[in-house]
Amino acid sequence: xxxxxxxxxxxxxxxxxxxxxxxxxxxxxxxxxxxxxxxxxxxxxxxxxxxxxxxxxxxxxxxxxxxxxxxxxxxxxxxxxxxxxxxxxxxxxxxxxxxxxxxxxxxxxxxxxxxxxxxxxxxxxxxxxxxxxxxxxxxxxxxxxxxxxxxxxxxxxxxxxxxxxxxxxxxxxxxxxxxxxxxxxxxxxxxxxxxxxxxxxxxxxxxxxxxxxxxx
Amino acid sequence: xxxxxxxxxxxxxxxxxxxxxxxxxxxxxxxxxxxxxxxxxxxxxxxxxxxxxxxxxxxxxxxxxxxxxxxxxxxxxxxxxxxxxxxxxxxxxxxxxxxxxxxxxxxxxxxxxxxxxxxxxxxxxxxxxxxxxxxxxxxxxxxxxxxxxxxxxxxxxxxxxxxxxxxxxxxxxxxxxxxxxxxxxxxxxxxxxxxxxxxxxxxxxxxxxxxxxxxx
Numbered sequence: 463x464x465x466x467x468x469x470x471x472x473x474x475x476x477x478x479x480x481x482x483x484x485x486x487x488x489x490x491x492x493x494x495x496x497x498x499x500x501x502x503x504x505x506x507x508x509x510x511x512x513x514x515x516x517x518x519x520x521x522x523x524x525x526x527x528x529x530x531x532x533x534x535x536x537x538x539x540x541x542x543x544x545x546x547x548x549x550x551x552x553x554x555x556x557x558x559x560x561x562x563x564x565x566x567x568x569x570x571x572x573x574x575x576x577x578x579x580x581x582x583x584x585x586x587x588x589x590x591x592x593x594x595x596x597x598x599x600x601x602x603x604x605x606x607x608x609x610x611x612x613x614x615x616x617x618x619x620x621x622x623x624x625x626x627x628x629x630x631x632x633x634x635x636x637x638x639x640x641x642x643x644x645x646x647x648x649x650x651x652x653x654x655x656x657x658x659x660x661x662x663x664x665x666x667x668x669x670x671x672x673x674x675x676x677x678x
Numbered sequence: 679x680x681x682x683x684x685x686x687x688x689x690x691x692x693x694x695x696x697x698x699x700x701x702x703x704x705x706x707x708x709x710x711x712x713x714x715x716x717x718x719x720x721x722x723x724x725x726x727x728x729x730x731x732x733x734x735x736x737x738x739x740x741x742x743x744x745x746x747x748x749x750x751x752x753x754x755x756x757x758x759x760x761x762x763x764x765x766x767x768x769x770x771x772x773x774x775x776x777x778x779x780x781x782x783x784x785x786x787x788x789x790x791x792x793x794x795x796x797x798x799x800x801x802x803x804x805x806x807x808x809x810x811x812x813x814x815x816x817x818x819x820x821x822x823x824x825x826x827x828x829x830x831x832x833x834x835x836x837x838x839x840x841x842x843x844x845x846x847x848x849x850x851x852x853x854x855x856x857x858x859x860x861x862x863x864x865x866x867x868x869x870x871x872x873x874x875x876x877x878x879x880x881x882x883x884x885x886x887x888x889x890x891x892x893x894x
Contacts, residue, residue: 495764496780500716501723507717507723508784509714509716509758513778544725550870556824557802557803558802558828564727568726597769601776601860603773608772638877643887647869648869649869649870651866652867652868653863654766657862659847661854671861
């Protein structure tokens with residue numbers, strides 16, 4: 463399914479890398495571990511790294527109810543949420559053609575405060591599951607007090623575009639004979655050995671931690 | 679050396695995680711592979727993933743001279759550049775105390791267009807070296823035409839703060855007896871085997887690619 467681009471989501475630079483396909487967009491949102499949330503109170507842009515989680519056609523972000531930045535969004539101020547995944551370094555023969563293989567999604571919109579407790583709890587579950595699939599069932603759900611202390615915002619996946627670069631460097635024809643190695647160095651976010659905390663030291667590392675990986 | 683925080687860079691949320699130490703800030707800027715650049719033309723925040731490189735007290739970003747977004751910054755529009763590194767997942771006993779170990783830097787400021795060709799070339803060298811240390815000397819520097827086609831912006835590292843979370847989960851006392859494994863799953867951006875392009879297939883992978891790692 464394609465989402466019709468708007469003036470804001472039409473990709474102008476390197477338009478051949480753009481996609482508006484919902485499946486591709488969802489896959490990037492689900493695989494990307496963190497998002498960068500943009501807001502502009504008083505016209506000054508602010509970019510905050512934050513966890514996100516997609517459920518259907520919306521993306522949730524959360525924070526403390528005391529978080530001034532998130533609070534500034536709850537009354538419909540314009541926001542931008544960007545998720546990017548680096549897949550590799552594109553090492554070309556010229557400095558000029560160096561690049562990065564990446565997948566990114568940019569969502570524009572207005573966030574809505576999630577006030578219903580059931581929806582809030584579902585968003586928090588999605589956030590925990592986004593970080594570590596399976597974790598929701600292996601840790602304690604929020605109490606009423608914790609729920610009340612958490613601010614959850616929903617951003618509709620409506621005005622959105624993705625950009626994807628894959629493949630080898632694209633060098634100028636006349637550079638192909640240069641004495642330079644060129645190609646791609648793939649990169650991935652890889653887990654090291656799980657480190658139990660003091661009270662868990664005697665426990666076996668559970669499967670959902672041992673076999674953690676990003677979806678997709 | 680500490681940089682005095684301004685109203686905008688004073689960290690309010692979880693202030694114990696904040697640092698204004700220049701060495702810590704530089705280390706995060708140098709290790710983080712990509713930045714997220716925030717701008718707000720017409721009040722609408724836009725967050726773009728982009729390569730960056732620090733040289734001394736400034737950060738360079740670049741793009742095509744046809745890039746409308748970058749062009750919008752060259753006349754002193756307010757910008758925000760954020761670099762974040764995810765170091766691990768903090769898997770707590772409660773959903774509420776789940777977190778991420780991370781290091782991030784947020785710079786506020788106005789970008790300046792780099793017009794001098796020597797400074798532009800130095801910025802491009804720094805960008806290539808930021809991606810892959812050693813690469814600058816193993817690939818072709820820009821021609822005059824390539825230099826002219828590249829827009830380089832400089833953002834002073836002046837109004838800046840860093841935030842760092844490390845260590846195990848901080849669970850509520852009463853949760854420590856729950857039947858839950860808790861701890862940290864370390865994460866790192868790790869290279870896979872280098873993939874030569876067709877014209878490089880017969881070459882040996884050079885040392886700067888084979889031994890690629892982030893500084894720090």
